[in-house]
Amino acid sequence: MKVERKKKLKRIDWDIAERIILVLYDKGEQRRTPLATKCNLNYANCLLYIQWMMYLDLVRWKTVGMMRIWSASLRMG
Numbered sequence: 001m002k003v004e005r006k007k008k009l010k011r012i013d014w015d016i017a018e019r020i021i022l023v024l025y026d027k028g029e030q031r032r033t034p035l036a037t038k039c040n041l042n043y044a045n046c047l048l049y050i051q052w053m054m055y056l057d058l059v060r061w062k063t064v065g066m067m068r069i070w071s072a073s074l075r076m077g
Contacts, residue, residue, distance in 0.1 A: 009048050016041065016049055021058060029062075029071045 019039045024030060027038065036046035053059045060071055 007044070007048060009052055012052070016045075017053060017058070020046070020049055020053065024059060024071055 016039070019041075020035070023035060023038045030038070032047065032050075033043060035050075036043045039046060041049070050059060054061070062071070
């Protein structure tokens with residue numbers, strides 16, 4: 001029987017969080033893999049940051065077909 005351990009962020013690097021938000025703000029909605037590539041992150045770490053940012057309501061996702069598309073949930077005004 002295989003036991004899986006869920007990875008968690010041990011330390012928050014705010015520069016990485018800023019990169020993710022800026023890419024989503026500048027480029028618009030992104031899928032997971034292109035978002036990780038544009039932020040210069042590996043896929044697993046990008047997903048960990050996205051999960052953390054979803055918890056803080058900084059990013060949101062919507063489903064289009066079978067894809068999840070991420071967008072920044074910045075409120076202006």
